[in-house]
Amino acid sequence: MAEAVILTSGNGSNFQAICEAVSETEHKIAAMICNKKDAYSFVRAEKLGIPAYHVPYLGRDRKDAEKEIDELLTRLHPDLIVLAGFMKLLSPEMTKKYEGKIINIHPALLPKYPGTHGIEESFASSDKELGVTVHYVDAGMDTGKVIRQKSFVRTGLESLDEIETRIHACEHEIYPQVVIELLNCLEEEK
Ligand code: GRF
Numbered sequence: 001m002a003e004a005v006i007l008t009s010g011n012g013s014n015f016q017a018i019c020e021a022v023s024e025t026e027h028k029i030a031a032m033i034c035n036k037k038d039a040y041s042f043v044r045a046e047k048l049g050i051p052a053y054h055v056p057y058l059g060r061d062r063k064d065a066e067k068e069i070d071e072l073l074t075r076l077h078p079d080l081i082v083l084a085g086f087m088k089l090l091s092p093e094m095t096k097k098y099e100g101k102i103i104n105i106h107p108a109l110l111p112k113y114p115g116t117h118g119i120e121e122s123f124a125s126s127d128k129e130l131g132v133t134v135h136y137v138d139a140g141m142d143t144g145k146v147i148r149q150k151s152f153v154r155t156g157l158e159s160l161d162e163i164e165t166r167i168h169a170c171e172h173e174i175y176p177q178v179v180i181e182l183l184n185c186l187e188e189e190k
Helices: 013-022 040-048 062-076 092-097 118-124 160-189
Strands: 003-008 028-034 052-054 080-083 102-106 129-136 146-153
Touching (some): 003 062, 003 160, 013 040, 013 160, 080 160
Parallel strands (some): 080 102
16 A cells, blocks of 8 residues: 655645545545635545644645645655645655655646646647646755656637636546546555
């Protein structure tokens, strides 16, 4: 069995999709860590029976918040750290310390449209092919090595809401798959 910890900031739909898929395997989601006290991901965690921790960033330095996250990670000792809608940029110290162990999902076909407006920027572009990217996390903003992408071709008649729904459907399909495949590899390496 290999274990993952998931970091979120809000809705937590990817967190839930991953938990549901992983529950069908020998692996385990050990905990969810969220920086927003009122995030819906806490409701999901309770329903899923996953231990959840609030680590605030508001009103304090990033290094203090990261120290708390790091302490939790040291205690939980996961094989994999999964960012799922975690809206904080991790410091170079954190990404270096956990190099090769942190992954993220981005709602665009990287290297296009990094940052927090991936969906809106993809939608506003003239690109016909849109999609999502799972990648390793490095010190940059959505710059780490790509693990997998899934795309679809739009007609151009879709609304932003419709595109957003398709993007989330791609995320919920490939992110759990990649997490389970990585947990399988990490388990074999033990
Ligand atoms: C997803 O679109 C993800 O790609 C982006 O933030 C969103 C999080 O959604 N980084 P959710 O919290 O998993 O529902």
